[in-house]
Amino acid sequence: MSLGDLDELVLRCRTEEGRKYIVEAVTCYKAGAYRACIVATWVAVVYDLISKIREIALSGDPAAQQIVADLNRFQPLIAQNDLGAIKKSLDLERGIVDICNTQFGFFEGMEVLDLTRLHDDRNRCAHPSYQGMETPYSPSGELARAHLVHAIQHVLSQAPVQGRAATAQVLRLVTSQYFPLDIDNAKLQLKSIGLDRVRESVIRATIDQLTYGYIEGGPDLKGLRRTLSAICALSEMHSDICGPRIKGALNKMGRRVSDPDLLYFFGLLMHYGRTWEMLEDDNRNRVKEMVRLSNDNIAEHAIPIALKERDLEEVSRERLWRLPLSGLRNIAQQTKHPIVIDACVNLYCSSRNWEIANSNYQSLEPVLDDLTQDQVRRILKARVAEQADLPGAHSFGAFCLHIYKTEKISRAELLETLNTHGGEYVARDLTRGTNDDIPF
The missing domain is CATH 1.25.40 (Serine Threonine Protein Phosphatase 5, Tetratricopeptide repeat)
Structure with a gap:
């Protein structure tokens, strides 16, 4: 990674305050002061994690509120040189990664390991007695650079979104009757709660909840246009993560849902353009048979959607011939497809x-x-x-x-x-x- 790449990586920091701290670490790296770089990187991580805890506390999380209350109580005592408060504050700093992982679900397994290594190397750099006075610790440039990258990727670029709590927050947003149906506006809503910068595990859990919820969920998600809007918006934001999850979910549900619930697949066909390509042959055949055997009321709604897929044109043509005049007239008002x-x-x-x-x-x-x-x-x-x-x-x-x-x-x-x-x-x-x- 070149020095220019590091500067570009710094721009990914979520807050201006976090960027200022990590810029100090990058400056040390560029000067060859690798020990100072690692120490400054750890300071940036601690500062950013505490800032995230404060944000979560404002949203009402009781564990975060307790930590913030402790920090606020420590500050005046530390100013009075209270050794007990100093020790508790240092203990919090030492355990900040574990706290954020276990209590708030900020990290995944390897990320915890990377940040733990950063903390260990910070101690080696900042405390000469770790190595012995005769042989001061001399980290390599590669090690310092790796810690810089991990700090930005795992912490400073991420929103304060908590595992299950993050998914629950998304669902609360989507189930609101005011959640936008327009995809671009839906993306703005999802970005406002940090879903443009979250861990892959949060995206996977969220898209699973939405996709399964649209076809098999409760009344606050099942078959609703706003659920489709959220699926499409999140998929556009994180297509490489969402695509495989949606494909797996659709094929699993396609084999087990009742005939009436299969109708919801047409909502996906209409609004999520990749639906048909994601369906495997057995599920494609089931959708075709639904068009072929549908009653007149369902056919009026399904055929205009089905005609958007070339593979469904022939079965739609056949079903059109069996529609009553009123049904054909209603379809002609919805689509001007050549068929x-x-x-x-x-x-x-x-x-x-x-x-x-x-x-x-x-x-x-x-x-x-x-x-x-x-x-x-x-x-x-x-x-x-x-x-x-x-x-x-x-x-x-x-x-x-x-x-x-x-x-x-x-x-x-x-x-x-x-x-x-x-x-x-x-x-x-x-x-x-x-x-x-x-x-x-």
Whole structure:
């Protein structure tokens, strides 16, 4: 690691106060004063950990409040040279890493070991009697640099977030009815409680709680849009950690959840873009069968989402054919997917009398502006080509008027097609009184 890399690492310090302390240690390192560097690094760690305890105390943690109360009680006694207070204060400093680990869950196993080594080496540097007066301790530059890196990575760059308490804090935030549904705003909320700088174990525990909670949890998490918002936000903040956890959770739940709860997977498909790629083949097949066998009410909600995945297009096309008119109309209002538009055109062109045509037009109307020229031509020719009784329907006149106004195809082609496919009177109506009756 170069000196420039160290300067960049210093910028990761969470607070300006912590940065000032560690800059002193870096300055010593650059000057080759490695003993002073290690001592200053330990001072920065102790200062930062005590500062974190004070922050936690403000949030109401009783253990942290007791430590802060002790420190506040020691200070005036130390100023009076009270040996008992000095000893207790030094004992707290010596055990600060263990306290933060056991009582507040700040660290993971190897991090505790790294910080314990820093404390041991600090004692060797600051107390000549540890080595003997004849052979003063001379740490290497590599050792000093390692302690600097560990101090910043494990302590100074981290927010004061406690293991289980951190996860509980996130859940309290997410279960609030005011938690934002917008992903960017959700990220701001999560960052405000320190989730942009926490240990991997906290991220793993939090994303597990949210993912399992969305499908299998209680009423404060299950199936709620704000839970999805938190999952997506945390995943964007820590994609390398969250991705594998979400994938594992989805596949486990996909094999065991009840059929009604499988519907929640469509919420994930809609809002979390990696859902389908994470599902294994058996769970993908289960989702496909749900689309295929779903009742009409579920199909209306599931198909617009399913059509976003290429692998679900064919089963969605099949299910669309079995929907009632109202269901197809509702889906056409939600999505303009080519398969939906094609289904609306097919239905209209299958009309065998003018009454059915007028009814079927309800599904076609929402997608009129999305029709291709070939689909327009098909509808115009449907009376001859598909024996559809369209020209006698009021809806066919409305359709032709829309095409005439928007010129989806040229007006000349429209009129010629009508005149050669049984729609002569519709063509006459379009051209009769153009200046007065047709507002274009």
